[in-house]
Amino acid sequence: MAAEIIAITQQKGGVGKSTIAMHLGAAFHEKKKRVLVVDADGQNTLIHWSSAASDGASGIPFPVVNLSEAGGQIHREIKKFVNDYDIIVVDCPPSITEKVSGVVLLAASVAVIPTSSSPADYWSSVGLVKLVQQAQVMNEDLRAVFLLNKTEEKRMLTRELKVALEELGFPLLKTQIPTRECYKQAMALGVTVLQMSDRGSRLAATEIRAVADEILDMLS
Template structure:
């Protein structure tokens, strides 16, 4: 079966794209899948995490193949990566329309993370418009979500009214995610019993179901 590609995209910075990409990559790899990580963000945060991972965890990346690419190399590197793995996760920059458009066009699913706030909701517009133009299915996911409050329900209703699919899984505002990244790990490795681990595993399972990876 040809590898599937998931592009994590959101125009607003600070939505947690890189953290979600790394955490999902580890979750899928620990579930026995061959995972590719493609970093197209010039900031290179995912590359920095992967360097720590190779130095402190496993020189092989622990079942994760990492590639950093941009510009004209992007499509070539993506196709090459897809030949060697089961799933490619693409971490995209907030502002680089050409690269993001290529990544959105090539994806089987666009994962759009957002914090439950009006600013994040408004910022999803350009990404969702791009997904529609490229005929790429999108899934919004709440990230860094407070444990309580009516704002989540209010934002979820606004999204529902726009008929954009929203992930059942909600990622909480968990320090454990960031702490594991500091160690070059995913939370499923650093703290297997933590609530954050249950959340990221649930999101991975939800994505696998959508992509037919079960």
């Protein structure tokens, strides 16, 4: 069966697209899925990340490919891999004016839209929702979900924001990803939190696995 394509996309930078793309890849890999992670962003965060492990460290245990040069043809490049993998996670660039996110969405089964609780993220989600809805005209199988990232402990997300996000038309995943220092460490070390053993990383790994389970449920 052809791979399911999962697009991690948001208009804004810094919301955690790359962090979530790499960690979902790791969680699916751990579940014995054949995973490919695609870096579609010219910043190449994932390419740097996957080559950051020092000699001897095990690093990222699944392939990460750089398709950031493919531009509006990226869906054709991704299709070359679909028979060799179960899941392809695509880290999309922040801009929705370029063609990249739009064409990836034409091929995707699921769009994951990371957002924090900041109003700026909410506003940029509005543009992204339109892009997803345009893609859904051609790609009826595409489903989209919001994923709250960088939530603060003790500060509950206001009910208003949850309602506002859901009113944009897509559900919010039940699992939220809190702000945890280990994500930056993982990136610097060229690993994911699933390979780290401090308390924060273990909590983070549990959350990431729960997000991956929710997404797998959507695909089944």
